[in-house]
Amino acid sequence: MFSNCQRIMLLFLVVIFGGNTCYSMEKEGYFVSLVGIEWQENTKIFRQPDGPFALIVFNDVYPVAGIIYYDIMGQPIKGAWKIDSRFWQEEEWADNITSFLWSPNGKYLFITTNQAYGTGNLYKLDLLQKKAEIIYPNKALFDKVGFTNAGYNTYIDSFNYSSRTIKVRVEFYKLKNLTNEPDKVLEETVKVE
Numbered sequence: 001m002f003s004n005c006q007r008i009m010l011l012f013l014v015v016i017f018g019g020n021t022c023y024s025m026e027k028e029g030y031f032v033s034l035v036g037i038e039w040q041e042n043t044k045i046f047r048q049p050d051g052p053f054a055l056i057v058f059n060d061v062y063p064v065a066g067i068i069y070y071d072i073m074g075q076p077i078k079g080a081w082k083i084d085s086r087f088w089q090e091e092e093w094a095d096n097i098t099s100f101l102w103s104p105n106g107k108y109l110f111i112t113t114n115q116a117y118g119t120g121n122l123y124k125l126d127l128l129q130k131k132a133e134i135i136y137p138n139k140a141l142f143d144k145v146g147f148t149n150a151g152y153n154t155y156i157d158s159f160n161y162s163s164r165t166i167k168v169r170v171e172f173y174k175l176k177n178l179t180n181e182p183d184k185v186l187e188e189t190v191k192v193e
Contacts, residue, residue, distance in 0.1 A: 031159035031166070033099040034063050051106040053127050062096040062117045065089070067109065067127065079128030093123040093132050099156040101166055105193050110135075110166065112154045120152045122168060122190075136190060137170050145172050145184055157187070165189045 032046060034057065045068075046055045052071030058064045066089035069081045076083045093111055096118035101110040109125040122136035136154060151173040158167045168190050171182035 030104060030161065031099070031101040031156060033156070035098055035155065046100075048102050048106065048109075048127075051102070051127075053109070055100060055109065057097065062114070063098075065094045065097045065100075065111065067125070080130040081128070088130050090132060092119055093121075093125065095119075098153065101156055101159055101192065103192050104161065104164060108193060110156065110192060112156055112168075114153045115151055116153075120154055122154045122156070136168055136188075141170065141186060141188070144186060150174060150183075153182075159192075164192050166192055 030049060042059050044057045044059075046057070047070070048054060052069055054068045054070045056066050056068055058066075066087055068088075069078075069086040073081065073083050081088075093113065096114040096116060098112045098114050100112070102108075103110065107127060109127055110122060111125060112122045113119050119134075121134045124133045124135045125131070126133075137152065142150070153171045155169045155171075156166050157169050159165075160167075166189070167187060169185060169187045172184040172186070173180065174183045
């Protein structure tokens, strides 16, 4: 999605302007919802609390995200990251994000997407290894819905720091017209590390 030159420029912007454009989060702020956010600028950077990563969100037609390894590596390779390749973005989890949560242990980023331009899923991103896994919704949840060929959007509604759980809401639509009210809404609690 980005050329090496664009990746280097992004990293440069994070390092140079990081203090002014980055959003730092306290314990209660590991979770961020992008629904209804007022965009004063075209790009927001959210630094990981107590970690080497940052999530950069571009507000184009819809919010598109990428992960930057912004800290000093101290070695040429760290996990799947290389000293000269510090940007990670995959279409399946990066397009049309609605919310995200940095795991308290710093190993994962949980990110949700809207199905209009994204996939509608909740992803668990292994930050060090650059691996993405769909963790919600699952087949059991679709069985509860009671209709097939459903369109859906997934959101993280809240994060409980003490119990390390997130409240996940999935809105299902019988037709793929996602501008109407959902036909069914299911909520579940998911444990995070």
